[in-house]
Amino acid sequence: MVARRARKAAAPRPAEPEVQTGRVAGGDTSSLDRLIHERLRLGIISALAVNDSLTFKELKTLLDTSDGNLSVHARKLEEAGYLDCIKSFERRVPRTDFRLTAKGKKALERYLEHMDALIKATRRG
Secondary structure (H helix, E strand, O other): OOOOOOOOOOOOOOOOOOEEOOEEOOEEOOOEEHHHHOHHHHHHHHHHHOOOOEEHHHHHHHHOOOHHHHHHHHHHHHHOOOEEEEEEEEOOEEEEEEEEOHHHHHHHHHHHHHHHHHHHHHHHO
16 A cells, blocks of 8 residues: 655745834825845945945855855845845956945835834834
């Protein structure tokens, strides 16, 4: 007698909304940017907000992450227009520099305002 293996139906992944909006303490809050809200992407954006540019290696060390993880998250931010990726060579060695764009700066500012509103509402509550 041969035992049959039951195939598990993959549960559909719920769609993650890109932006959540809501009301906090009687006032509208700005949209929560889910792209920035992810821990590593927030780290990338924050580090670039206080530096004119950072290399891939500098970001990797600063955020204590792997090449692949940093690459994937940086690409998402680049595709959104939040950062620029400049590739060059330094004595035959590839170099990747990242800079925050004006759109990225505005997105970070909106995100910080939203988080500030949530913190203030929580402290009053």
